Amino acid sequence: MxxxxxxxxxAEWEPHRAxxxxxxxxxxxxxxxxxxxxxxxxxxxxxxxPGEDVEINVGGAALADHVHEKLRGAxxxxxxxxxxxxxxTNDAWVRDHGAIFVFEQAExxxxxxxxxxxxxxxxxxxxxxxxxxxxxxxxxxxxxVPRIAFDLVLEAGGIDGDGAGTILTTESCLLNPNxxxxxxxxxxxxxxxxxxxxxGAEKVLWLGDGIEGDDTDGxxxxxxxxxxxxxxxxxxxxxxxxxNYRVLRENRERLEGMLDARGRRLEVIELPTPGVxxxxxxRLPASYANFYFANAAVLVPVFDRDExxxxxxxxxxxxxxxxxxxxxxxxxxxxxxxxxxLTQQEPSGxx
Numbered sequence: 001m002x003x004x005x006x007x008x009x010x011a012e013w014e015p016h017r018a019x020x021x022x023x024x025x026x027x028x029x030x031x032x033x034x035x036x037x038x039x040x041x042x043x044x045x046x047x048x049x050p051g052e053d054v055e056i057n058v059g060g061a062a063l064a065d066h067v068h069e070k071l072r073g074a075x076x077x078x079x080x081x082x083x084x085x086x087x088x089t090n091d092a093w094v095r096d097h098g099a100i101f102v103f104e105q106a107e108x109x110x111x112x113x114x115x116x117x118x119x120x121x122x123x124x125x126x127x128x129x130x131x132x133x134x135x136x137x138x139x140x141x142x143x144x145v146p147r148i149a150f151d152l153v154l155e156a157g158g159i160d161g162d163g164a165g166t167i168l169t170t171e172s173c174l175l176n177p178n179x180x181x182x183x184x185x186x187x188x189x190x191x192x193x194x195x196x197x198x199x200g201a202e203k204v205l206w207l208g209d210g211i212e213g214d215d216t217d218g219x220x221x222x223x224x225x226x227x228x229x230x231x232x233x234x235x236x237x238x239x240x241x242x243x244n245y246r247v248l249r250e251n252r253e254r255l256e257g258m259l260d261a262r263g264r265r266l267e268v269i270e271l272p273t274p275g276v277x278x279x280x281x282x283r284l285p286a287s288y289a290n291f292y293f294a295n296a297a298v299l300v301p302v303f304d305r306d307e308x309x310x311x312x313x314x315x316x317x318x319x320x321x322x323x324x325x326x327x328x329x330x331x332x333x334x335x336x337x338x339x340x341x342l343t344q345q346e347p348s349g350x351x
Contacts, residue, residue, distance in 0.1 A: 005104040007113070009199035011163030011226065012293040013319075015348040018053035019294060020099075020139060021045070022342075023067050024092040025059075028126075029335040036331040042074035044299060044339065047325050049081045051296025055142065055346070057098075057135060059088030085142055090132045093337060095221070096122075096155035097132035098344040099139040099147070102199060112349050114140035114147050115198055117154040122216045123178030143346060152194055153179040157219040157341055159195070162226040165202035165261030167195055172209040172218035203261035207251045211235075211273075212243045213336065214285040221340045222287040223251060227318045230264040235271045235289050243283075244273065269318050274305040279334055286329065290338040291315065293345070297322055301329025301338035 021044070024030065024037050045054050058064045064084045071082070089097070099114035116136035121129040140147035160168045171188075173179075180186050188206070195201040210218025224234040236252055237245040255268045277286035288311035291300040298319055302308040308326065315324045329338045 005106055007102045007104040007198065007200045009100070009102045009161045009163065009167075009201075010347040011161060011229075012345055013228070014163055016052045016295050016345045017348045018055050018346040019048045020055045020057070020094050020344040020346060022057040022087075022089045022092045022094040022098070022135065023063065024335075025063060025089075026091045029091055030331070033331040033334055037335070038070050039074065040328050040332050041342070042071055042076065043327055044343070045071060045082060046074065046076055047297050047299055047327070048294045049076075049078070051294055053081045053083065055139075056082065056084050057087035057089055057094065057139075058084050059131070060086065085138070087135055087138045087142075088131045089135055090129050091126070092335070093132075093341050094135070094344045095157045095341045096216075097129070097135045098156070099136040099143070100156050100344070101143070101145070101346045103347070103349055110350055112143070112145045112347065114143060114145050116140065116147050116149045117152055118150070118181070119155070120153050120179070122155070123176060125215060148198075150194065150198060151181075152184065153181065154194075155216065155219065156344065157216060157221045159199075160220050160225050161199060161201070162229050162260060164229050165200060166205065166226075167199060167201040167203070168205045168207065168220050168224055168226065168232070170207045170210060170218040170220050170223065173216060173220070176217045178217070201261075203259070205258050205260075207254055209247045209250075211247065211285050211287065213279070213283040215336050219341075222285055222290055223248075224255065225289050225291070227269070227315075230260055230262070231267040231269065231318070233269045233271050233289065233315070233318055235273050235287055237273050239275070242273075242276070248273075269314065271311055271314055272307045274303045274307045277303050277305075277330075277333065284333045285336055286333045287338070288315075290329075290340040292339045292343045293322075297325040299325050299327045299339045299343075301332060302326040303329050303333070
């Protein structure tokens with residue numbers, strides 16, 4: 001009789017071996033601002049590389065040469081922790097199309113493993129995704145860790161964990177019928193069982209809806225994030241006439257009564273929103289919650305708004321163990337995502 005290995009999804013603030021990126025190249029995602037998006041990527045690499053390796057998916061020699069040129073042009077000279085891999089992608093959202101790294105108990109002790117879920121560009125919204133759906137397998141091979149495939153559509157941006165058995169998610173995304181496959185059980189109970197098997201989740205905390213403009217149907221990494229065990233930051237809208245006001249108030253009220261897997265009532269820290277950040281096709285899903293824990297710093301998207309300074313100040317108090325570094329997010333979010341959506345951590349640990 002075989003049993004499912006016990007797994008644990010490390011918290012993002014735990015030590016990383018590397019951060020993975022998929023270099024942006026899709027002009028349908030960024031029709032007019034791709035060069036500026038690449039500039040933001042260069043700044044992300046500059047801030048991440050002092051503390052960990054940076055693994056970058058690029059498809060082919062021509063793009064690799066271009067990326068080297070961009071990084072050098074941005075003043076990056078030390079490439080000892082930066083590696084480019086011939087991994088072709090349709091788009092840059094490695095948080096969702098990439099592998100999700102976990103620890104699991106195996107014969108001989110703990111090891112790292114790479115989870116590979118089905119990927120369909122958020123319910124089939126942006127074909128083609130034929131290259132993206134193969135990225136996780138290649139990341140596992142490059143990292144030298146076992147790949148564990150799941151016959152379920154799941155994006156890592158749709159979940160957030162504390163490393164100690166608690167996972168946050170949203171009903172609007174995980175329960176969305178556009179992620180269904182024939183014969184799949186996408187009920188709340190079935191999904192909680194998968195989260196338990198894959199990530200070691202002992203408690204799943206469900207928020208409601210996402211913010212306007214979010215084409216992922218409400219990823220939690222634009223809403224509420226763990227910053228420590230028992231502590232979350234969550235975005236709130238102060239303007240009652242704003243379209244996000246009710247949704248964010250309801251999510252805030254849900255958090256008030258939540259307990260984590262250890263039975264602790266969550267400490268909830270409020271983050272402002274940047275207000276309405278307009279795009280060519282409507283409101284953009286700009287959120288300060290879309291930050292990323294790197295070893296050397298926390299990278300936070302900013303949007304040239306008055307609220308930027310307040311958000312950074314709040315995060316400095318909530319995460320006192322590393323510097324909070326602003327990353328220009330105005331161009332990133334034109335692609336309907338930001339820093340967290342464009343990064344994926346690989347934890348340190350045994351093979």
